[in-house]
Amino acid sequence: MRRQMAVELTRSGIETPALDARLLLCAALGVEEIALILAPEEKLSIEERDAAQAFLERRLAGEPVSRILGRREFWGLSFGLNDATLDPRPDSETLVETALRHFNAPEGESPRVLDLGTGTGCLLLALLHALDGAWGLGTDRSEKALRMARQNAAALGLERRAAFACADWGGAFCGRFHLVVSNPPYIPYADIGALQREVRDYDPHAALNGGEDGLDPYRVLFRQFGALALDGGIGVFEFGAGQETALLDLAERAALDVIEVAEDLAGKPRVMAVRRR
């Protein structure tokens, strides 16, 4: 069955047919990958074949494997997804790496982290997992996304260190944080229709749409950063292709010093770390 699935995925132009076939078959059978080696495929029951076939058809129709499984690995941790959350991207691990590189733990108090537009909670929870004793707040405009983030926090045993609140970015908060992160929607509105179908048809548009030039969220976030960060606190923001120059300009206007522009896995500028001037 696995080979047959891989052949069909190859024919339909899926980029990683063998991997997708393996993951979907494991999910259909409810087993770990190692069990596929130990259990001969001929022994699949009719129900198991039907389940695998149903997953295959969804993948052939363009649904990403992570959406079919309802899960995605990020920073070595497993995150549940729903239709209100972005599917976390490997490139966003650059944000976590950059934040950890520049973060200096405060003396005598717990680090406080704010994640604006938290989605699954992947950035906040990865940071809390890495920063001993840190406490964090994740906000999102979507209640449904926040429900998923809370579930993910509980599944990772981080629910006592993570709180989630429905809010329009950070305007409702007056707390001060050592670290503020955000991966806001940054696709220019007119470009959404031309995205890959895996993105366009399965990621929520509220997680993609950054307004006319894709920069609307940064105009708000950079302005709010000054009121949300403690003295010496840092902000770390993900951005999209070709937005670096405009973002440098927005940072300058908001009186932020740029500490680093970090590159993603493909060597493209992807993350900006800033500090209040």
Ligand SMILES: C[S@@+](CC[C@H](N)C(=O)[O-])C[C@H]1O[C@@H](n2cnc3c(N)ncnc32)[C@H](O)[C@@H]1O
């Ligand atoms: C690109 S997704 C990032 C999700 C997650 N942080 C990640 O990296 O996978 C942007 C998130 O911002 C949220 N969002 C959009 N506009 C918002 C606003 N005005 N205030 C708060 N959150 C917002 C969306 O619902 C979405 O979850």
